[in-house]
Amino acid sequence: MLSGKKILLGVTGGIAAYKTTFLTRLLIKAGAEVKIVLTTSASSFVSPLTLSTLSKNPVLMDFVHQDDGSLSWNNHVELGLWADLMIIAPATANTLSKMANGTCDNLLLATYLSAKCPVYFAPAMDLDMYKHPSTKTTLDKLVSFGNKMIPAESGELASGLHGEGRMAEPETIRSFITNDLISGLPLKDKxxxxxxxxxxxxxxxxxxxxxxxxxxxxxxxxxxxxxxxxxxxxxxxxxxxxxxxxxxxxxxxxxxxxxxxxxxxxxxxxxxxxxxxxxxxxxxxEVHTEKMKKKEGDLxxxxxxxxxxxxxxxxxxxxxxxxxxxxxxxxxxxxxxxxxxxxxxxxxxxxxxxxxxxxxxxxxxxxxxxxxxxxxxxxxxxxxxxxxxxxxxxxxxxxxx
The missing domain is CATH 3.40.50.10300 (CoaB-like)
Structure with missing residues (x-):
């Protein structure tokens, strides 16, 4: 299902960002082409160099790209149009709120607002944040826009608490997207x-x-x-x-x-x-058990x-x-x-x-x-x-x- 797909992976600043190295590897192994956009805070949790190496594409963080003294523009519109699907993982409470309310203060959010493809997001935050009424409102609002939520899982959290809010595992994210893509296909269940x-x-x-x-x-x-x-x-x-x-x-x-x-x-x-x-x-x-030898005359x-x-x-x-x-x-x-x-x-x-x-x-x-x-x-x-x-x-x- 993912073979040949162009996937835009957005990574935000949460501890679960380290899992995106495994997610990127899984997407590449599935045959997808992956481009990655990081928020500035995400780079504190996962190395842009690591993700660039795994994806075989430059990792983008800012609107302006500087190379050997020359400046160029990372075109968020082109990125949004390039992708067959977009994944935001981990999606922190901060980024989710900005997505729901149209705040556009970094390259990732600008790209999200420009995307014409299906957008999947995997929430990741601590238990109390995940259970807060404002978070539920945000999640409901994003789903009402047509975005697809990959549910958070229960488990040990960075705070030491145990409960809901942990980002879905990379294998779960891949399976969720694959099954969702299959659901609308004409040979589903055949x-x-x-x-x-x-x-x-x-x-x-x-x-x-x-x-x-x-x-x-x-x-x-x-x-x-x-x-x-x-x-x-x-x-x-x-x-x-x-x-x-x-x-x-x-x-x-x-x-x-x-x-x-x-x-x-x-x-x-x-x-x-x-x-x-x-x-x-x-x-x-008759099948001969030994190689047949050439003889005089026809066979x-x-x-x-x-x-x-x-x-x-x-x-x-x-x-x-x-x-x-x-x-x-x-x-x-x-x-x-x-x-x-x-x-x-x-x-x-x-x-x-x-x-x-x-x-x-x-x-x-x-x-x-x-x-x-x-x-x-x-x-x-x-x-x-x-x-x-x-x-x-x-x-x-x-x-x-």
Whole structure:
């Protein structure tokens, strides 16, 4: 959820400011780009150099920036427009009151007032301050503005008291924001199964039957689904691709039989399944345990059918929205429609090897989306991430219809 997000972190002057080093690290590890604005008092609790090193961006504190005798302006308007979301943590009673009342006496507050993105704040103060009626009024007012409060936790406070007012832990802040971002997404609470890549069918310990599929289309479909709130099981054949998205469970397999087994382990529990893998239709009937030696004359390898993963899912379909892929070289539309009906699919994605830039090994694809009512939507040649977004747009339109 945070991968690729531009996050503006505002740090104010409380003892909990030291935790922002851990928070910054967590945001960076999640794939976010982080810029940090400190109040002057915050720099007494956490080093600007430390935060700059962790975020890989200069830490800003003042409206005017001085470098080698030259002066420049830290543009709070640009900062506010740059961010996809803003986090103020810790948010002291002083800063919260200023935010609620429009006081603008430092760069952080000016940036907050200029922000057009969602703003999250994590209160941090002592017990009596947190319980004071004025603080409650301030918090209610900020929430009424559309800001999102990350509740303070109970625990030992800097004064030695024990109670509410402690800033939420960095992991809690990250989880709160992630869950909040998911809550408005179209695939929230959906479980998705996707197959990707080729399968390799062993001939002997060093040789196999396979194809040129890279798995890119399936991986892009998985990333797009996760970005829209889904939990994804991605069953991938041999491929160099990888993912560190914590919403994608990557299961690596080699053969069609292994892919069949992995899919059916999860299929009953998913809402949507997309078969984007280029599964080998046949496998050698006999797999040699030792490397085969070259002999005189021709070699004949007897093949047998692999299990049809997509057909089996269509036969067992109950609640699932099931999507297949058809890569064709002739009679493309007729063959795709036949596969759609024969395998009991809800939709099929058609692409042709005759289209330049489509098919295996390319960074682009050109597809048509055909649903079970034979409504057809054809897209222009696009990058595979764009194609994945188009496919999900068609699926989401139908499951929410």
């Amino acid at each position: 479980k998705v199964l996707i197959t990707a890549g080729p399968t390799h069918e062993a001939i002997d310990p060093v040789r196999y039957l396979g194809n040129r599929s890279s798995g890119t289309m399936g991986f892009e479909l998985a990333k797009s689904a996760a970005a829209q709130g889904a939990r994804v099981v991605l069953v991938a054949g041999p491929t160099n691709l990888d993912t560190d998205n914590d919403r994608i469970q990557l299961i690596r397999v080699t053969s069609a039989q292994e892919m069949y087994d992995a899919c059916h382990k999860h299929y009953a529990n998913v809402d949507i399944a997309i078969s984007a893998a280029a599964v080998a239709d046949y496998r050698p009937k 004949v390898i007897e093949l047998e059918r692999n299990p049809d993963i997509l057909l089996s899912m269509g036969e067992q379909k109950k609640k699932q929205f099931l999507v297949g892929f058809a890569l064709e070289t002739e009679n493309e539309l007729e063959n795709a429609k036949g596969k759609l009906k024969r395998k009991n699919l809800d939709a099929i994605v058609l692409n042709s090897l005759k289209d330049d830039g489509a098919g295996f090994g390319a960074g682009t694809n050109k597809v048509s989306f055909i649903d079970k009512n034979l409504d057809i939507k054809t897209f222009a040649l696009k990058t595979k991430p764009e194609v994945a977004a188009d496919i999900w747009g068609e699926i989401i339109a139908r499951i929410h219809a």
